Amino acid sequence: MASVRTEQAGPRARRRAQDPNVPVVEFRDVSKVYGGGSVGLDGATMQIQRGEFVFLVGPTGCGKSTCIRLLMKEIEPSKGELFIAGRELGGMPRSRVPYMRRNIGVVFQDYKLLPNRTVYDNVAYSLQVIGESRQEIRRKVPDILRLVGLSTKLHNYPDELSGGEQQRVSIARAFVNHPPLLLADEPTGNLDPETSIGIMQLIYRINRAGTTVVVATHDSQMVDKMRRRVVELREGRIVRDQLSGLYRPDESTTEFAVRLRGELGVGDEGHPN
Amino acid sequence: MPFTFFLREALRGLKRSSAPALAALLTVLLTALVLGVFIPIVQATTGTANEVRSRVVADVYIKDAATKSQQDELKQSLEDTSGVKSVEYISKTEALERAQEKNPKAFKEGAELLGANPLPASFRVTPEDPDKLDSIVATINQSAQPAMDEVRNREEDTDKILSATGLVKALTAGLAALLVFASIALIANTIRLSLFARRREVEVMKLVGATNWFIRWPFVIEGVIVGFFGGLLAVLLLIIAKQTFIDPLSDRFALLAGPDTIDFPLLIVVLMFASIAVSAIGSGITLRRFLRV
Numbered sequence: 001m002a003s004v005r006t007e008q009a010g011p012r013a014r015r016r017a018q019d020p021n022v023p024v025v026e027f028r029d030v031s032k033v034y035g036g037g038s039v040g041l042d043g044a045t046m047q048i049q050r051g052e053f054v055f056l057v058g059p060t061g062c063g064k065s066t067c068i069r070l071l072m073k074e075i076e077p078s079k080g081e082l083f084i085a086g087r088e089l090g091g092m093p094r095s096r097v098p099y100m101r102r103n104i105g106v107v108f109q110d111y112k113l114l115p116n117r118t119v120y121d122n123v124a125y126s127l128q129v130i131g132e133s134r135q136e137i138r139r140k141v142p143d144i145l146r147l148v149g150l151s152t153k154l155h156n157y158p159d160e161l162s163g164g165e166q167q168r169v170s171i172a173r174a175f176v177n178h179p180p181l182l183l184a185d186e187p188t189g190n191l192d193p194e195t196s197i198g199i200m201q202l203i204y205r206i207n208r209a210g211t212t213v214v215v216a217t218h219d220s221q222m223v224d225k226m227r228r229r230v231v232e233l234r235e236g237r238i239v240r241d242q243l244s245g246l247y248r249p250d251e252s253t254t255e256f257a258v259r260l261r262g263e264l265g266v267g268d269e270g271h272p273n
Numbered sequence: 274m275p276f277t278f279f280l281r282e283a284l285r286g287l288k289r290s291s292a293p294a295l296a297a298l299l300t301v302l303l304t305a306l307v308l309g310v311f312i313p314i315v316q317a318t319t320g321t322a323n324e325v326r327s328r329v330v331a332d333v334y335i336k337d338a339a340t341k342s343q344q345d346e347l348k349q350s351l352e353d354t355s356g357v358k359s360v361e362y363i364s365k366t367e368a369l370e371r372a373q374e375k376n377p378k379a380f381k382e383g384a385e386l387l388g389a390n391p392l393p394a395s396f397r398v399t400p401e402d403p404d405k406l407d408s409i410v411a412t413i414n415q416s417a418q419p420a421m422d423e424v425r426n427r428e429e430d431t432d433k434i435l436s437a438t439g440l441v442k443a444l445t446a447g448l449a450a451l452l453v454f455a456s457i458a459l460i461a462n463t464i465r466l467s468l469f470a471r472r473r474e475v476e477v478m479k480l481v482g483a484t485n486w487f488i489r490w491p492f493v494i495e496g497v498i499v500g501f502f503g504g505l506l507a508v509l510l511l512i513i514a515k516q517t518f519i520d521p522l523s524d525r526f527a528l529l530a531g532p533d534t535i536d537f538p539l540l541i542v543v544l545m546f547a548s549i550a551v552s553a554i555g556s557g558i559t560l561r562r563f564l565r566v
C-alpha cells in the first residue's frame with residue numbers, strides 16, 4: 001500500500017520539486033517528544049520558500065536543533081508531517097534517506113571536521129563517500145575552497161586553522177555539491193563577532209546564488225544586522241514568524257503572537273512572499 | 274575507485290586498532306589450525322572405524338555331530354537369509370590354524386595338551402550392512418537348524434571403536450565450536466573498536482549522504498583481512514608441519530598414509546573459506562548492533 005503510494009507520488013513529487021511555488025521546507029503541525037518525555041517541538045507549522053534565508057531563533061532547548069535533525073531525518077516526528085520539496089519525509093524508505101541528504105548541506109557549531117585529514121581531504125572525503133569520480137573531485141574541491149577563501153590552506157590540517165577557517169571548511173564540505181538547501185546549526189556559536197560576520201557573509205552569498213538557507217542561531221546581533229525572515233521558537237512552539245525581523249521584537253512575544261495570528265492566520269497559508 | 278577507497282579505509286582502521294586486530298588474527302589462526310589438524314584425524318579414525326565395521330561378521334558354529342546334509346541345509350538357509358552378503362565355511366583344521374596364527378602359545382600347546390582339536394567348524398556370515406547384523410543373528414537363531422550350535426558376532430569390539438571415535442568427534446566439534454565462537458567474538462570486538470575510533474568519519478559519512486553499504490564495506494573488509502591473514506598463517510604452518518613431520522613418516526610407514534583423508538589442497542580451501550566466513554560473520558554482528566545507519 002505504502003509503496004504503491006510512493007510510486008504514484010514519484011513523478012508528481014518531482015514535478016512539484018521543480019515548481020518554484022512548492023515550498024522547499026514545510027512543517028505541518030509537527031511535534032517531537034523525546035524518549036524522556038521532553039518536548040523538542042510542539043505543533044510547529046511553517047513553510048520555507050525556494051531561495052529564502054530564514055533564521056530560527058530562541059533560547060537553548062526551544063527546538064531549533066530538533067528542526068534541523070528532523071529535516072535530516074535523523075529523528076522522526078512524533079506527530080505531523082514534514083515535507084522537503086513537496087516530498088513527505090515520513091513515507092520515505094530508509095534506503096532513500098542517504099540520497100535525500102545529498103540534497104541538503106549541513107553546517108554545525110563544532111564543524112565536525114576529520115582531524116587527521118587535510119582541508120582538501122576533508123572536502124574530498126564527503127565526495128568520495130557518495131561515490132563521486134576522482135576527476136569530479138579534483139574539479140570540484142579546489143573550486144569550492146576558492147569560494148570559501150581557503151585556496152591557500154589546502155594542505156593544512158584542521159587543528160592548524162582558526163575557528164572561522166574551520167567553519168569555512170565545513171561550509172565548503174556542505175556546499176561542494178551545490179545542494180538546494182543548506183541547514184546551519186549555530187554556525188557562529190564558537191566564533192567571535194568579527195569572524196561571525198565573515199561566516200554569515202559566506203552563507204548569505206550562498207543564499208544569493210539561489211540556495212535556500214535555514215540558520216538556527218541565538219546570535220542576536222547577527223540576526224538584527226541581517227534583517228531576514230525570523231522564526232522564533234519557544235518551548236517547541238513557533239511564537240513568531242516575521243519577514244526581515246529582529247532577534248527580539250520590540251513588543252512582547254505574547255502581544256506579537258496575537259498580532260501575528262491575526263495577520264498571518266497562524267501561518268497555515270505560509271507568509272506572503 | 275570505491276574498492277581502493279574501501280581498502281584504504283579498512284587498512285587505516287586496522288592500523289589504528291592493531292592490538293585487538295592481532296588478538297583476533299591469532300584466534301582465527303588457532304581456530305584454523307585446530308580445524309586443520311583435526312579434520313584429517315577425525316577422518317582417519319572414522320575411516321578406521323568404518324573399516325572395522327565392514328569386517329563385522331557373525332560366526333555360526335556347527336555341531337560336531339552334524340551330518341553333511343544338515344551342514345548343507347544350514348549353509349543354504351544362511352545364504353537365503355536376507356541381508357547376508359556371503360557365507361564362508363571354516364573347517365575345524367582351518368579354525369585351529371587361524372587360532373594358532375593369532376595366539377600360537379595357547380592353541381599350539383593347548384591342542385597338543387588336549388590331543389584333539391577343540392574348535393568347532395563354522396560358517397562365517399558377512400552382512401551387507403554392518404548395522405543389520407543384529408537382526409540377521411536373530412533370524413538365524415530363530416531358524417533353529419539342527420546342525421547349528423551357537424551364533425556369535427563380534428559387534429562388541431566394533432561398538433567400542435565406534436564410541437571412541439564418536440568421543441573424538443564430539444570433543445573436536447566442541448573445541449572447534451568454542452574456537453569459532455571466540456574468533457567471532459574477538460573479530461566483532463575488533464570491528465567495534467575500529468567503529469569507535471572512526472565514529473567521526475561515520476558521522477560525516479551519514480551527514481553527507483553516504484549509503485549504508487558504503488559506510489559498512491570498509492569495516493567488513495577490515496574483518497575479512499584479519500580472517501584472511503589468520504587463515505593464511507594457519508595454512509602456512511600446516512604446510513610446514515606436513516612437510517617436516519608427516520611426509521617423511523609416511524614415506525617410511527605405509528600405515529600413516531593408509532586411511533583416506535581429505536586432500537590437502539581441498540583442506541586449505543576449506544580452512545581459508547572458514548576463516549573468512551568467521552570474520553565476515555564477526556564484522557556483520559558488530560555492524561548490525563552498533564552501526565544503525
